[in-house]
Amino acid sequence: MRIKGSGSQFFGSGGGGSRSESFKRGRKRGQKVRGTILKWVSEDMAWVEIDGHRLLAQLHSHPPVGSRLTFLIIQLTPEIILKEIFESSSAGVGALTLAKDFETARILFEGKLQDHIIKLSSPQSPKRIHRFINILAEDIKLFSAYLDVTACLKHINHSLASTKNARLIYIPWLIPNGHRHIGLVRNPKSSPSLIETILELELEDFGMVRIEFLHKTPDTSYRVKLQHPSNATELNYYLESLLAYEPAPQCLGISPLQQHEHGGILSQILFKQ
Template sequence: MRVSGGSTGGTPSGGDGRDRSDPQAFKRGRKVGQTVRGRLLAPGPQGLFWVNLAGHKLLAALDHEPSLGRELVFRIERLEPELLLRDITPPPSAVDDPALLLAALADARSRFEAVLHRGPPLFAETGAAGPNAPLAPLAARKRLFDWLASTPEAAGLYGRLRELLRLARAFLPVQAGRPVYLPWAFPGLDASEGLVTRSGRTFTLRLFGRLAEAGRVSGIFSLSMNRASYRLSLERPEAGEGLVAALTSVRLGHRELAPVCVHLGPLAPAESGGLFAPLIAGAARPFTGLRLRV
């Protein structure tokens, strides 16, 4: 979406009569990479559209015409010389249907990881975990976000994925925790899903994904101020000893704790589908106004 400035001959529906687009006012306090939300107000002149973006009424050129009044989600791609935003709005079906949301999440993650694998390595070891592989190291996280800042395609895909995770919260039980995606969690971990909960000073991270040497992996990490423990279930348990030896520390904020493995075993069938699917797929589908009996 490209935002235009100046006065025009069109007035947005529901407007106050002032038909001036002021992108400079919107730019103040904004930065590249930021996510903003808005709504389409009305068609404007010369094929442009009036949008309300974070409280600012702007005249914009859209790549497509969405439904009037529908929420839009954008990522700021460029502020100068002209304001350029990328549309990362999830498809309408993903907002309402848990099964379609799961499919959209999987597709967005696959697209992002295809680009991620072509980028620079996040870890010192480019393949399997090395002799020292802390969980969620700050250095890997910084490398990821530095790369996103310089790679608009990846940043747009990552933004869309995060927006879908935000929508997923509506389908998850509150006690399940906050859904997260942590591509920097562990060397070689793909298709990861995470759920974070907090009780007092204790954080719990449930993590699921795939490792080349271990197959599907499910882990539960409990972190407090002075101790860390974890449970691991692996599709290929024979890889477990190597993972335990490599997992030398777990990060809690800016601190690193030495974790203790309290369980290591095979992946149960109930765990093989990941974290999100059993929870989200169990949510009721929205009523469409039509009931069929066959």
């Protein structure tokens, strides 16, 4: 399959070839896909890999090999037409581009992860990381999408390094049925021995959920904030069950998510300097 075009438009031969048919399978118009620059063959032609499909593309931009690009599927028949919707992440890009890059990569990964939710949810929490690693090893497309998310976080953390004593993390295996996972770890300069960790995700019954941990050896405490706290009864039962673990973290309560927190961690850390 061959993609060509000018500007930010990308065209692929629809044809009846096995590669083009394989690319179309399971995809639809309006869907976003991510691709990696594999090799430049001329000033404006490069091999791009999208979910295991190698495509020869004529690109308007000239990102380095290894860069991740995001495309929007304009149509699949009779020709495959893709459009680059923003530039790939690189040094000097703005906060908005970094956020969009991460959001897109996360949506694509978590969409693929849905096929494995039942399998991932079955072990107890401490064992889920091992199951998660095994799932990634068995699904190369899922693994590629996960690497894309972590690469986007690496770009964001690099941009934060000079101004904030914090880094973003992504650990979706902790609560597999959640969506839009993200986390933040920071060490307040005023108290270097104190570690603050915030985990954020969305759950069907609670909306946005934020769990804020404070750790100072040997003690750990946490507070849960919910967008919809009226549904917290079952959560209370679950938190009480954690008291059986030793050492049990101290729960400081469940409270409503504040209005200024509804934008999420990513917005707060990138746009509120």
